[in-house]
Structure formats: C-alpha cells, structure tokens
Amino acid sequence: MRVTVIDYKAGNLTSVLKTLRHLGAEPQVTDGDLSLVETAGRIVLPGVGHFAATERLDATGLTGAIRASIARGVPFLGICVGMQWLYAGSTEAPQQPGLGAFAESCSRFPEGSEKVPHVGWNSLEVRDGSRLLAGVEPGEFVYFTHSYKGPVTADTAAVTQYIEPFAAAVERDNVMGVQFHPEKSGETGLKILRNFLAWDAKGNPC
Amino acid sequence: MLTKRIIACLDVHAGRVVKGVQFVDLIDAGDPATQAARHAREGADEIVLLDITATHEGRQTLLDTVRRTARELFVPFCVGGGIRTAQDAEQVFEAGADKVSINSAALADPDLISAIGSSFGAQAVVVAIDARRDPAAADPVRDAQVYVHGGRKPAGRRVVEWAREAEERGAGEILLTSMDADGTRAGFDCELTAAVSEAVGIPVIASGGAGTVAHFADVFSRGKAHAALAASIFHFGVSTSRSLKEELAAAGVPVRLPC
Numbered sequence: 282m283r284v285t286v287i288d289y290k291a292g293n294l295t296s297v298l299k300t301l302r303h304l305g306a307e308p309q310v311t312d313g314d315l316s317l318v319e320t321a322g323r324i325v326l327p328g329v330g331h332f333a334a335t336e337r338l339d340a341t342g343l344t345g346a347i348r349a350s351i352a353r354g355v356p357f358l359g360i361c362v363g364m365q366w367l368y369a370g371s372t373e374a375p376q377q378p379g380l381g382a383f384a385e386s387c388s389r390f391p392e393g394s395e396k397v398p399h400v401g402w403n404s405l406e407v408r409d410g411s412r413l414l415a416g417v418e419p420g421e422f423v424y425f426t427h428s429y430k431g432p433v434t435a436d437t438a439a440v441t442q443y444i445e446p447f448a449a450a451v452e453r454d455n456v457m458g459v460q461f462h463p464e465k466s467g468e469t470g471l472k473i474l475r476n477f478l479a480w481d482a483k484g485n486p487c
Numbered sequence: 488m489l490t491k492r493i494i495a496c497l498d499v500h501a502g503r504v505v506k507g508v509q510f511v512d513l514i515d516a517g518d519p520a521t522q523a524a525r526h527a528r529e530g531a532d533e534i535v536l537l538d539i540t541a542t543h544e545g546r547q548t549l550l551d552t553v554r555r556t557a558r559e560l561f562v563p564f565c566v567g568g569g570i571r572t573a574q575d576a577e578q579v580f581e582a583g584a585d586k587v588s589i590n591s592a593a594l595a596d597p598d599l600i601s602a603i604g605s606s607f608g609a610q611a612v613v614v615a616i617d618a619r620r621d622p623a624a625a626d627p628v629r630d631a632q633v634y635v636h637g638g639r640k641p642a643g644r645r646v647v648e649w650a651r652e653a654e655e656r657g658a659g660e661i662l663l664t665s666m667d668a669d670g671t672r673a674g675f676d677c678e679l680t681a682a683v684s685e686a687v688g689i690p691v692i693a694s695g696g697a698g699t700v701a702h703f704a705d706v707f708s709r710g711k712a713h714a715a716l717a718a719s720i721f722h723f724g725v726s727t728s729r730s731l732k733e734e735l736a737a738a739g740v741p742v743r744l745p746c
Binding site: 291293295296300329330331396398400403424465467468470 | 488489490491492527532557558559561562563580581582583585607608609610611659660688689690713714743744
C-alpha cells in the first residue's frame, strides 16, 4: 500500500518510514512533488520541532494539495506537530496558520510545578467510536514528547492528562492526528498505525 | 498519568554489547539488536546504546549497529559515544536513532547543542553530564563538578550551572551520571539528582549506583528524577525491566507495565 509521507525538513523521518515499512506499507517521501500528494492513497505528516517549520508546507504548495486530497477523502494522519498543524494555528508561531481542519488553536502547557516539555509514556482515555484507536484498551501507554497541545473538543478521539486534560488524538472522518509518536509506542503504536493503514471510507472495521 | 521511565543502557564495543566494571575486563554480552529487542519486549521504556570506544575507525561499525538495532525497535532509541559534530549526529539519526547523547563534545563546543537541536528538535538532544560532588566546597552537592574522560578529569564547570546552560541552548533532556555512585550499587545520588532536576525545566534521567529496586523508587521520589538508567542491574541477572517495574508498581511508583 502506497503512503505519501510529507517531508518539511522538521526532524528526521527514519523512524516513521521504518515503521510504515515494517507494517507492509510502501512509503514515498515528498518535500514538494505535489503529484505524490495528488495521487496519494494515504498521507502521513510527521514532524517534531517548531510549529513555524510548517511554513514550508505553504511555500511549496503542499498545503493546498493536502487540502484537496483530504476533500477527496484520502485518509490523513498527522503526528505530533503534524497533528497540531490540523488546527487553525498554534501560539508557538502565531503568525503561521495551520490547515484549519479543526477550528481551535494549540497552546503551550501552563508553567507550574510540572516539567514542560511533557516527555514519556502516558495513558490514553479513548472515546467511543474512534476508528483510529480501535482496540486500544485502558492501561495501554504511548510515548509523548511535546510542549504544545490541542484542546479537548468534540473531535477529540483520546484524552491524556498532564497538568491538564489535552487532546492526545483527534479524528473526524478521514482526518486524523495523534500528539504522541505511534512509531515509538511499542505494540500499542503499531496497532494504531495498522488501524490507519486499514482505514477506508466504507467504515470497515479497522 | 505520566509514568517514570526505566531506560535500558547497552554499552557497545566493536559492534557487541559488553559488560565490565569501569570499562575494563569486558565480557561479551551479546548482539545489540537482539539485546535491545529483548529489553523492549520485557518493558524497557527506552533504549540507550553507548559506544564506549567511539574511535574514528569504529564509526562505520557503530552506524551499522545502530541501523540493525533500530530496524525492529519501536520504542525511543538514544545513541551516545563519539558524536562530536552535527554531521556525526545526522548520520546516527539517519541510521535510525531518535535521540543522541552528547557529553564532552558539548562541553568543548556548547554550540553543538543548538546546532543539533535546530535541525532535529530539542527532543532529540540529550546532554549527558558526568558529575562528582565537590567535598571541598561549602555545598558539595550544589557545587558538584562536571568531569570528563570517564570521570577522571574535572571540566572546570559546576553541574547545576552547566545543566541550566544546556537547557538554555536547547537540550531536551539531561542524563546525569554520578561518578561517585557509579559502580557502587549502593544507590543513586538522590541529593545531586534533585538539585539538578529542581534547577532545570527539562526532564532529568538519573544514572549511576542502582543496585536494588528500592534505589529506583528512591531516585524517583527523593531524587525528583523523571527516568532512570539501568545497566548493570540487568547484566548481572538481578532483575528484568518487567520484574523491576512490577516491584516499582507495587511500591506505588507509576510505571508502564508491559502488556
């Protein structure tokens, strides 16, 4: 199965590519070849680092191509900053708009007694009906490393608690995002990526 | 709830895991890829691979080892030893590491921290600090000194101050090894770990001195550590990650138990 992986020069893609291959997918990387987005079977937008790096998606025309693919129903998964980009924006780079698939904005964890960034394995409270997180049981953990997060809304697929509740995953039809790193989250992460690779518009069980 | 991390550390020499005391009398302890996968299966939250020889000639061997180890590893994977430039780091990331640990190279050239961080993100940069209490100082813990060359040579920096600088320069985590405690199996230096953890906003990984499960519980509570490195405790058959974590859970420490 062909999966188009977007490279916007924010961090390395090795782990994501390796994990997709392990699951039998054939990842193809693009940093500006729009035809790979226009013909994509599935799209993954990884990303670590600063929200401002997503400016490159606008500069290369990838933003428009991704928007059109999503509108055609292509399954899309954003990871970490790739999930944050699905919102209207982030206070990390207020001048840089996100895709706006979700109307809210991302913000930094409030400073206090706990460390920011949130680094390590934390649990998921999966909401009923999530197809991306189907089969993830209470007590399973995933690996996070981030300082900014999305708010809990009706589109939140899983909530995690750190300082305050935040959106660990977001999902509306074919648009999905995870704040954690499924490629670094052991068997639980592999299960979630398998769900994404099995996702289809007919709603077949993941 | 965010759990405390148990990090399995593999010392590697010429492509093999080795165990020994103070890097002498090395005993072959197996293949890094096999050992890393075993630790991950048993519940280690992260794997650190430390190239203890880190010679120039060994670079290619290390990259091959990293590549083979990363292939079937789906937990965070950190590589240290011999990373002196941003290009060295890039090669290690391309081979499949998620983080690099830098120590003396960061002391020699602190710009290295931001150079790696700006390309790969702060979460990919672990600054390792080898520390000794300073018995001559008014406050031996707060004034603890940074050491290099395996703990033999003082670097002329105070640990707390260097940890703060590393954070300001963009380190994502601090890996703090107490050279006083290392190898003693008498417990982590909790006072020193707490002093560093209180001084920085980034997570601190405690290392050096683990001998019992209680030592881990202690460094997570009194030492305010977010993670702890376990090396020899596994090598000598004291414990697997699974049994270590089960005992920690029973003691009330939040840990991720393997499924």
